[in-house]
Amino acid sequence: MISFDIAPYREHPWYQALLLGGACAVVSLLLVGGNAMTSQPIQDHLTADKLAMLAQVLPQSYYDNDPLAETIELHSDALIGPATLMLARKNGELSACALQLSTAGWGGVMQIIMAIKPNGELLGVRIISHKETPGLADKIEREKSDWITSFDGKSLTNVSEKGWAVKKDGGEFDQFTGATITPRSVVRGIHQGLLLFQQWLKNQPSATTHTTHNEQAVEVHS
Template sequence: MSETSLTPPEASAAAPAPAQPGLLERWRARVAYQGLSLGAVCALVTLALLLGNQFTRGQIAAQQQEDQLAVLRQVLPATLYDNNPLAEALTVQDATLGAVEVYPARRGGQLTAMAFRVSTIGYGGAITQLIALDRDGRILGVRVLSHKETPGLADKIEVAKHDWITRFDGLSLGNPPLEQWKVKKDGGQFDQFAGATITPRAVVKGIVQALQFQVRHAVELAQPQEAKP
């Protein structure tokens, strides 16, 4: 009796060799390829950011200066100057306040007023004010530029929420006398806020510091400044 093969005919045929991966597929599996790919993506993103910054830098700078000028106009009457106080800004070293950036307002080359920033510590942190004085030391305007005081309780120092900050307009170091430059709780003439004395106290302190700074440097600030190249 002959033996019958149990092996299927197709099984006896030689199996085809598996396809070999191409060069690109072999490279993709390597760590070096992945590192190069990541590096290329990072380089492209960096280039895009640099180009974007290059094309928008001038526009951003112009907008920032316009924003600063808008704040200056709130405290410096336009009739007092024909120069650009920001462009003529100068830094004055002061024994009490350190380096203070001053924005001089000039008309016909003569100093008519000045504005500068002063920071004091309130309840929540630093309170930065922009204070403008005429050349005789009278307050032209005060604005709070930044603060971290309690919302709804101490944020009346913002002119958009209360007129308290405008009550200093027209005052000077001798009007009222120095001992009156305090909140009423401390024996002075300025109102404090219900439940928030530290904040207005810090603002008044900053204004006094600005007035005293102007007195200390009045002669220096009145000198004509050399034009910047």
């Protein structure tokens, strides 16, 4: 049996480079294999989370399509980043939309999801995430208070322009004791969302118009 002594080569740079390259190749293969095994379960989990989030404001009875597959990016100067409009269809016709947007709160960015009928009426609103003060401003959460449900049924038609504010500012919506900025931000975000939806709807040839995934839509400037 022929033996090969590698000891004399261990100090050579090419040997060290070869050893390092081999180790990197093994690690890369392990990472690729691990990603292939976990990417689908992760994607399935994310989809389930999005559907659960959607179900909070938009009942399944409103659609027979996949709203997550029909999304449109909308833009408003009054919001943080683009908003995502998800189209719900029943028998091919637009039955409702869900709009996810971000607005500035007292503690940081708040993410809001709202469902809107084609006539502009709100089906429901929920706060997805926020950084507001616990015990003081977290009444925006449905689990802590029913305040967020006060927007159900509201629209740009049955609430005046001035009415889209907290009562302290002359509007229709309650604020929280010692925490006015948070509800003020939520009201402002919802109002901007409704304006954004209204502008988008005006640009559609009809309520049944089919739109493609990630189509760029209108911008609203405040």
